[in-house]
Every structure is written in structure tokens, then in C-alpha cells.
Amino acid sequence: MKKFILFTIIFLTTSFLHAQNEKNISAQSFYKKEIDKLSSSAKIQKAFEIIQELEPTSMKELIELTQIPAPPFQEQKRAEYFKKMLEEAGIDSIWIDQAGNVLALRKGKGNGKTVLIDAHLDTVFPLETDVTVKIKGDTLFAPGIGDDTRALSMMLTVLKAMNKASISTESDILFAATVGEEGLGDLRGIKNIFKTGALKINTHIAIDGGDINRIVTNGLGSIRYKITFNGPGGHSWGAFGLANPHHAMGKAIDYFSTAASDYVSSGPKTTFNVGRIGGGTSVNSIPFETWIEVDLRSLSPEKLIGIEKILLDQTSRALNDYNAGVKTGVKLSLNFEKIGERPSGVQREDLPLIQRAAAVIEFFNGKAFAGTGSTNSNTPISLGVPSITIGRGGKGANAHSLNEWWINEKGAEAIKFGLLMLVSEAGLAK
Ligand SMILES: [Zn+2]
Structure with missing residues (x-):
């Protein structure tokens, strides 16, 4: 063949x-x-x-x-x-x-x-x-x-x-x-x-x-997002204890992919993908920023809206959970940027x-x-x-x-x- x-x-x-x-x-x-x-x-x-x-x-x-x-x-x-x-x-x-x-x-x-x-x-x-x-x-x-x-x-x-x-x-x-x-x-x-x-x-x-x-x-249809966590940044040893956006993003990806896997396991084909990750300046610096780019696709307009909601909700939940444990310095902030939408x-x-x-x-x-x-x-x-x-x-x-x-x-x-x-x-x- x-x-x-x-x-x-x-x-x-x-x-x-x-x-x-x-x-x-x-x-x-x-x-x-x-x-x-x-x-x-x-x-x-x-x-x-x-x-x-x-x-x-x-x-x-x-x-x-x-x-x-x-x-x-x-x-x-x-x-x-x-x-x-x-x-x-x-x-x-x-x-x-x-x-x-x-x-x-x-x-x-x-x-x-x-x-x-x-x-x-x-x-x-x-x-x-x-x-x-x-x-x-x-x-x-x-x-x-x-x-x-x-x-x-x-x-x-x-x-x-x-x-x-x-x-x-x-x-x-x-x-x-x-x-x-x-x-x-x-x-x-x-x-x-x-x-x-x-x-x-x-x-x-x-x-x-x-x-x-x-x-x-x-x-x-597809929807694409760039999601960014921002923090103060600092030295990995000297400023230890400050909020670390990468650590929070790890939690966000875990929360999102777990909930999303469950959501797409039935119904019209729907997919999700964290395609790019970036941020950070060196191995011994607490990053001041971390970002991901995410692609969501579905044959069904309703499912597409559903998976988008999961992405936004789970990312916010991860940020809140992470910030609750931050004892030193400012908490992390979150920015959602929609970078693509195909109907x-x-x-x-x-x-x-x-x-x-x-x-x-x-x-x-x-x-x-x-x-x-x-x-x-x-x-x-x-x-x-x-x-x-x-x-x-x-x-x-x-x-x-x-x-x-x-x-x-x-x-x-x-x-x-x-x-x-x-x-x-x-x-x-x-
Ligand atoms: Zn082409």
C-alpha cells in the first residue's frame, strides 16, 4: 500500500x-x-x-x-x-x-x-x-x-x-x-x-x-493561547523563597493535562497540546517569567469552548494553589493571551x-x-x-x-x- x-x-x-x-x-x-x-x-x-x-x-x-x-x-x-x-x-x-x-x-x-x-x-x-x-x-x-x-x-x-x-x-x-x-x-x-x-x-x-x-x-476549529506567569525573579541561593513561575507552571500543566485528558476521552475528537515552553535566564536564577503556548482543537464548537474553559480554570487554580504557599515577596501574576482562533x-x-x-x-x-x-x-x-x-x-x-x-x-x-x-x-x- x-x-x-x-x-x-x-x-x-x-x-x-x-x-x-x-x-x-x-x-x-x-x-x-x-x-x-x-x-x-x-x-x-x-x-x-x-x-x-x-x-x-x-x-x-x-x-x-x-x-x-x-x-x-x-x-x-x-x-x-x-x-x-x-x-x-x-x-x-x-x-x-x-x-x-x-x-x-x-x-x-x-x-x-x-x-x-x-x-x-x-x-x-x-x-x-x-x-x-x-x-x-x-x-x-x-x-x-x-x-x-x-x-x-x-x-x-x-x-x-x-x-x-x-x-x-x-x-x-x-x-x-x-x-x-x-x-x-x-x-x-x-x-x-x-x-x-x-x-x-x-x-x-x-x-x-x-x-x-x-x-x-x-x-x-482551533484556539491557541500564550499563557505567562510573572514573578519578581532573583538569585537561586540568595533570594531563595521568592515565588518561582516555572514551579507554578509545572503545576498548571499537570492540572490542565489531567482534567483535559478526562474531558476528551469521550465525544467528538478534541485535542490539546502544550507546544512551546519558555522563560528563565540562567540555571542559578529564579526566573521572572515563564510562558507556554497551547493549541486546542475540536470538530465540535461546543467541545472547543469546553476545553478552553478547562485550560483557563486549571491554570488559574494552579496559580492560586501555588501562591497560597508563597511566604516571601510578591505573589505570581497570570496573563492569558489568545494568539489564534480558527472557527x-x-x-x-x-x-x-x-x-x-x-x-x-x-x-x-x-x-x-x-x-x-x-x-x-x-x-x-x-x-x-x-x-x-x-x-x-x-x-x-x-x-x-x-x-x-x-x-x-x-x-x-x-x-x-x-x-x-x-x-x-x-x-x-x-
Ligand atoms: Zn497550505
């Missing part, structure tokens, strides 16, 4: 989670017919040919984009470059919003609806990371080559093919290259698109997965967007699997706007690591899949 192992590697290392609740979806015959009819139209056939012809260009652009670093909160350079690429491909209007997203509007014939399609600009790698693409045989090695740079180049080729094949759609299409999808970026790009309200989005498609047979239709939500599988995705996957002789993930789709799903995350195709692994690689295996097919998916949702105009 080489294939299975490959999927496991890919999906354990990206934010695109399929491990649980993945379910096969078969398209209803209504949507199968719709997709069959659409795909046999002359314009779509023409666009498919163009995608095939553009293969060398798509690969060249993927390499160019990958080699522009785009660390969290530093996506500007890649954004400017990608904006130029979209302009050259041809677009009705294009701008960069206050969050840093590149937004490109392709006007439809005017049914008043807008389909948003996005790929994220940011990677998880710091600025000094070597992002040179190294080619060995058919394999491209570079941090960020798959997640999510391939999706940017895929989106660009979709736009070019639509233009060259003179495809017009009923709905407007908003192509977006978003900032802040990863980690502490906390979905700030997509959140801004939906927050401003100036853009009325009816449906959303994110390209941020691997295999095109797998789609994300439910949003896995969760579930969607019905008979939504037209999900049905179309299943039908398009079946058109390419695949089998659709719908799962839960933590992607840009979380935001629209939580607001009741239909949204899915689709794959960028090819074959790849080791996302979020320096050893990330991607192979252009049936890559053109994935771009055709993206185009068909988008045009089916936006409606082919006569």
Missing part, C-alpha cells in the same frame, strides 16, 4: 487533515449530467488543450514563485510578483487589500454572484531559508513548492486558459492569493476578505490540498458546491473523499458561506519541512480539474 503510506505522509505534515471523519461521497446524477455536459462544451475542451500546452510555462512559474520567500507576515514580495503575473494574464481589475491579499476580479455576465477561489501566499519558513528549487530527475525539491505555491501557479494557469479559450461565466470570479493561512497567521487573509463586507462572496474554493480526490468540506463548522454533503466537486472528481475517474481540515475554508464555513478546499494535484510530501518535494505527475489533469470546478460553480455563459 505504497499509495496509502504516501497519503499518510502528505496529510500528517500539512494543515490539510484527513485522518478522521473522511467519507466517500458519490455525486447525484443531476450533477454528473451537469458536469458531463459542461466538460463536452467546445470552450472547455479548448481550455483543456491550452492547459496541456501551457505545461512548461506552468512549471516555470511554479519555480519562479517558490524562489520568492514568503515567510509568515512577510508575503509582500511574492504578492507583488504574483499580482504582476495575473495582470499579464489579463484581468478586469486587481488590487492588494489592507491585509496584503492580492485580489483579482474577472467579471461575469452578471447574475450578481461572486465565486472566490484562493491559494495562500505564505509558507512556514523563515526569511533566511534556502528556497532554491533543486531538480533531481522528475522531482522538484524546495520548501513550499507544494504547500501552497503549486496552488498559486495552478490558479494562474486556470485564469490564462479561461482567457485564451474565451470562457465567460455567469458569476464574477474573484481570484485571491491570500496571506496568513499558516500557523500564527491565523487565517488573517481570508478573515479580512469576509470581514470587510464590501465583497459579497457567494461560494468559496480554496486550493490547498494534495490529491484531487480529497476535498475538505468541514472546518476543524469550526460542518456542511451538508448535498450542497451544490460539494456535489459539483464530487461530480468533477468522478469525471476524472476518481472517487471523492470529503474530510475535515483546518484551512481557509474554516472562515466561510463558519459564516454559512459554502466552501471547500480542493487539491493541487501532482505527487508530493514533507510539507512544512525543508525536505518538501513535488512531482508533476498528472499535473495538467489537476489544473483541468480546478478549471472545471471553478467554471461549474460560476456557470458557463452563452
